[in-house]
Amino acid sequence: MTLVKSTLGRRAFIRNTGLAGGGLVLGFSFFNSCKPKVAEAVGMELEMPKEWFEINGYLKIGDNGVVTIMSPNPEIGQNVRTSMPMIVADELEIDWKNVVVEQAPLNTNLYSWQVAGGSRSISSSWQNLRMAGATARQMLKEAAAKAWQVPASEITAIAGVLSHEASGNTAGYGDMASAAAQLEVPEQVELKEITDFSIIGTTRKNVDGKKIVTGKPLFGLDVQREGMLIAGLVHPPAFGKRLKSFNADAAMGMPGIKEVFSLKLYEDDFDKMAFHFTAFNEVLVVVGESTWQVFQAKKAIEVEWEDAPDVTQKMSMFGNQMEVKHPAGMENSEGHMSKLKELIARNAKVARKDGNPEKAFKNAAKIVERSYSCPFLAHNTMEPMNFFAHVTEDHAELLGPTQTPEWMEPAVAERLGLPLEKVDIQMTRQGGGFGRRLYGHFMVEVAAISQRMKAPVKLVYTREDDMTQGIYRPAYYATYRAALDADNNLIGFHVRAGGIPESPLFANRFPAGAIDNYLAEDFTVDTNITTGAFRAPRSNFIAGAEQSFLDELAEEMGKDPIDFRLELLKRAEENPVGNPESNDYDASRYAGVLELVREKANWGQNQEGIHRGVSAYFCHQSYVAQVLDIVMEGDKPVVEKVTAAIDCGIVVNPGAAANLSEGGAVDGIGHAMYSGLTFKDGSAEQTNFDRYRLIRHAEAPKAIETHFVKNDIDPTGMGEPPFPPIMGALANALYKATGRRYYNQPFITDKPPLVG
Amino acid sequence: MATFNLKINGKTQTVDVDGATPMLWVLRDHLQMVGTKFGCGIAQCGACTVHLGDNAVRSCQLPVSAVGEQEITTIEGLSEHGDHPVQKAWLEVDVPQCGYCQAGQIMTASALLKHNPNPTDDEIASAMHGNICRCGTYTRIKKAVKIAAENNS
Numbered sequence: 001m002t003l004v005k006s007t008l009g010r011r012a013f014i015r016n017t018g019l020a021g022g023g024l025v026l027g028f029s030f031f032n033s034c035k036p037k038v039a040e041a042v043g044m045e046l047e048m049p050k051e052w053f054e055i056n057g058y059l060k061i062g063d064n065g066v067v068t069i070m071s072p073n074p075e076i077g078q079n080v081r082t083s084m085p086m087i088v089a090d091e092l093e094i095d096w097k098n099v100v101v102e103q104a105p106l107n108t109n110l111y112s113w114q115v116a117g118g119s120r121s122i123s124s125s126w127q128n129l130r131m132a133g134a135t136a137r138q139m140l141k142e143a144a145a146k147a148w149q150v151p152a153s154e155i156t157a158i159a160g161v162l163s164h165e166a167s168g169n170t171a172g173y174g175d176m177a178s179a180a181a182q183l184e185v186p187e188q189v190e191l192k193e194i195t196d197f198s199i200i201g202t203t204r205k206n207v208d209g210k211k212i213v214t215g216k217p218l219f220g221l222d223v224q225r226e227g228m229l230i231a232g233l234v235h236p237p238a239f240g241k242r243l244k245s246f247n248a249d250a251a252m253g254m255p256g257i258k259e260v261f262s263l264k265l266y267e268d269d270f271d272k273m274a275f276h277f278t279a280f281n282e283v284l285v286v287v288g289e290s291t292w293q294v295f296q297a298k299k300a301i302e303v304e305w306e307d308a309p310d311v312t313q314k315m316s317m318f319g320n321q322m323e324v325k326h327p328a329g330m331e332n333s334e335g336h337m338s339k340l341k342e343l344i345a346r347n348a349k350v351a352r353k354d355g356n357p358e359k360a361f362k363n364a365a366k367i368v369e370r371s372y373s374c375p376f377l378a379h380n381t382m383e384p385m386n387f388f389a390h391v392t393e394d395h396a397e398l399l400g401p402t403q404t405p406e407w408m409e410p411a412v413a414e415r416l417g418l419p420l421e422k423v424d425i426q427m428t429r430q431g432g433g434f435g436r437r438l439y440g441h442f443m444v445e446v447a448a449i450s451q452r453m454k455a456p457v458k459l460v461y462t463r464e465d466d467m468t469q470g471i472y473r474p475a476y477y478a479t480y481r482a483a484l485d486a487d488n489n490l491i492g493f494h495v496r497a498g499g500i501p502e503s504p505l506f507a508n509r510f511p512a513g514a515i516d517n518y519l520a521e522d523f524t525v526d527t528n529i530t531t532g533a534f535r536a537p538r539s540n541f542i543a544g545a546e547q548s549f550l551d552e553l554a555e556e557m558g559k560d561p562i563d564f565r566l567e568l569l570k571r572a573e574e575n576p577v578g579n580p581e582s583n584d585y586d587a588s589r590y591a592g593v594l595e596l597v598r599e600k601a602n603w604g605q606n607q608e609g610i611h612r613g614v615s616a617y618f619c620h621q622s623y624v625a626q627v628l629d630i631v632m633e634g635d636k637p638v639v640e641k642v643t644a645a646i647d648c649g650i651v652v653n654p655g656a657a658a659n660l661s662e663g664g665a666v667d668g669i670g671h672a673m674y675s676g677l678t679f680k681d682g683s684a685e686q687t688n689f690d691r692y693r694l695i696r697h698a699e700a701p702k703a704i705e706t707h708f709v710k711n712d713i714d715p716t717g718m719g720e721p722p723f724p725p726i727m728g729a730l731a732n733a734l735y736k737a738t739g740r741r742y743y744n745q746p747f748i749t750d751k752p753p754l755v756g
Numbered sequence: 757m758a759t760f761n762l763k764i765n766g767k768t769q770t771v772d773v774d775g776a777t778p779m780l781w782v783l784r785d786h787l788q789m790v791g792t793k794f795g796c797g798i799a800q801c802g803a804c805t806v807h808l809g810d811n812a813v814r815s816c817q818l819p820v821s822a823v824g825e826q827e828i829t830t831i832e833g834l835s836e837h838g839d840h841p842v843q844k845a846w847l848e849v850d851v852p853q854c855g856y857c858q859a860g861q862i863m864t865a866s867a868l869l870k871h872n873p874n875p876t877d878d879e880i881a882s883a884m885h886g887n888i889c890r891c892g893t894y895t896r897i898k899k900a901v902k903i904a905a906e907n908n909s
């Protein structure tokens with residue numbers, strides 16, 4: 001066992017006295033009904049205890065031994081509602097079938113990083129979750145020691161049972177929970193040895209599985225309350241437009257409609273965080289009795305829009321002040337592309353330079369140069385943006401899907417004129433996140449609407465509202481150049497990358513550190529189209545571009561693409577170029593996933609009719625390598641199989657992690673191949689799934705196999721890392737299958753068209 | 757506004773709504789049956805799939821006035837105890853990520869198996885074509901449909 005000071009996450013162990021012994025106060029119900037007497041624990045029904053004893057902010061134990069474990073983070077499909085409680089349960093030493101999981105509300109006193117972002121849910125709470133379980137286990141042992149008058153060190157705790165061998169005493173956790181809850185929190189706790197884990201590292205099914213397949217209310221859109229009104233918004237039809245005037249007479253006359261008004265979200269001097277941001281600060285609001293009535297009335301408002309001027313937004317990002325410029329005017333995709341092409345041809349801001357790249361290119365016998373691009377993308381979470389709020393004179397209750405409750409709370413409080421402690425935010429299960437719900441303007445919107453209406457309100461975006469509202473994945477462009485000498489050795493490497501409005505470059509990632517003469521530059525283009533983090537921001541383009549270029553380079557040099565990467569990684573490991581600290585990847589772990597995928601995919605054993613591409617990337621502290629197999633059915637490329645090798649440290653829940661690996665592969669293939677958002681006169685040309693193409697069943701890989709590297713490293717990211725590299729593997733396999741390289745996403749429209 | 761008597765999950769339900777109201781919103785807002793999901797509203801994503809008689813239909817494009825005497829089955833009524841072979845297979849494979857699309861996927865899959873108890877991979881892919889899963893659980897869905905087909909036969 002490892003001894004750790006429990007002070008590390010001290011505030012998480014403050015007991016919330018208002019709740020101690022008070023039963024099921026936490027959590028919310030969808031229909032104002034009472035909490036059930038029987039709860040679903042991990043898919044089966046469990047009798048609820050008569051009394052609960054709160055041991056710490058993460059768990060409470062019932063008098064019958066049932067344990068409720070709080071899942072602190074937003075659940076967006078990454079399965080933390082199962083995986084985070086598993087960590088607590090393992091250290092607590094409780095049988096998983098006696099665990100009930102509850103979504104914790106936002107509580108900055110008890111929890112840290114209640115955010116679904118940066119693939120950090122597990123890694124940032126790993127230590128706290130373990131300590132929460134271990135502390136409770138220790139307190140239960142101490143309670144038993146007191147009762148039995150024996151040393152606590154002689155007591156064992158296994159699967160919810162405390163035993164003292166010498167005296168023959170045994171007791172269930174439920175018997176000792178009351179006494180344990182009275183004890184002081186120990187100064188030090190013993191964490192289990194990794195080899196003693198019995199739940200971590202085993203596959204546990206989604207705790208909400210049964211509810212999902214039976215259609216139980218779980219999501220934000222499912223919230224219903226007595227007297228609840230529905231609100232819908234109308235925002236300007238184009239970026240660069242704003243509200244001038246409106247006439248709501250016709251809409252007000254429609255059945256069920258209560259009110260139509262314009263809503264200004266933030267005052268001009270509001271100190272915004274980047275996550276508070278909205279493209280359209282003034283919108284029209286329609287409030288009515290039912291969703292359909294509101295959707296219909298929105299179309300009946302006569303609105304006049306006008307051109308918006310140049311706007312400079314001041315906002316902060318974790319304490320850093322930034323200014324974001326939104327130039328006036330209606331933008332077009334052609335204009336975007338020509339601007340990117342114009343800038344890519346010029347020198348840009350140097351982000352990293354090693355050796356003498358200018359000389360290397362001057363002396364090169366051959367220069368390979370290729371350019372890559374991708375369009376804006378909408379997140380398109382399956383559940384459109386929505387949120388519920390009930391605001392009274394002195395209190396605000398908010399409930400719904402958000403990835404950033406903690407960061408949105410101050411904005412809501414400020415907008416309502418309420419102190420922070422009067423704003424309560426709870427999270428539902430969320431129909432996808434992908435970064436979109438990091439930006440919670442809809443929470444501020446619904447709170448303001450509820451305050452004005454003096455009623456509980458659920459705000460519902462239509463798919464069109466959602467897709468045309470902004471916060472897109474930026475459009476990016478990159479040019480790679482490699483200098484080869486007369487013997488075909490790589491002597492120089494140059495990447496210049498830019499984007500609207502941010503650059504996708506990671507100057508210190510591979511192959512930086514592996515090439516003597518290296519230059520990385522980047523540039524940005526201002527826009528009034530708003531963008532935001534999209535699953536694996538920046539990596540979601542640059543990985544595919546870089547990995548396609550390395551593939552082409554390997555071919556040019558007459559090398560196997562895996563061997564070529566391994567050679568570079570060997571150089572980066574043994575004799576890194578530049579300050580080794582500045583290379584932000586571990587070359588041996590990088591090589592490890594390539595070696596594993598080579599073995600598992602039987603790389604090198606060519607099979608008739610199977611065309612393979614490989615790719616590997618590091619982001620969110622994890623390493624992923626993928627091999628993608630294509631077979632041609634006529635002139636149509638079909639993805640037969642993806643083999644993935646992943647190093648994300650200790651894998652908490654292998655089945656759930658494999659699901660994320662599969663989802664990442666499908667998501668990456670889908671977006672690289674089919675998706676894109678284009679603009680005409682400031683408006684998105686795709687407003688729903690009829691024109692915005694998302695990957696569908698028949699286009700998904702027929703099989704996906706995932707292999708994890710086994711090690712004892714604390715867990716790292718899993719939600720994002722499998723997404724970026726697959727785009728490179730796809731492009732490389734397409735080349736083998738069709739003889740053509742694909743440079744511009746979505747590949748389906750890259751000229752000449754891939755298939756009909 | 758008009759009164760409609762609807763046969764839903766074996767029960768008769770009466771609602772007083774505009775006849776143009778899509779069944780999706782009748783279910784969700786008026787009958788508080790929220791298992792059927794809203795994804796696109798234009799019959800492109802399949803999140804709102806229910807059975808009309810034995811067929812999978814998109815309830816977002818089905819006006820309540822068009823239902824008449826036909827029996828509607830929603831995810832809540834697919835089985836009494838959540839043990840329809842398709843639901844069981846979904847749990848066995850642990851299909852969901854976010855879970856939002858899954859009610860629609862299950863309704864399409866269960867209608868497919870009613871008509872074609874032993875579908876090939878291609879038949880599964882084409883029957884499921886109208887159901888988007890943004891999280892990308894397609895390979896698991898296919899596996900679950902096959903398991904359900906096997907367990908059913």
Ligand code: FES
Pocket residue numbers: 793794795796797798799800801802803804805814815816817
């Ligand atoms: S909501 Fe009906 S098909 Fe998308």
Ligand code: FES
Pocket residue numbers: 077382431432852853854855856857858888889890891892893
């Ligand atoms: S599981 Fe999230 S959309 Fe299918």
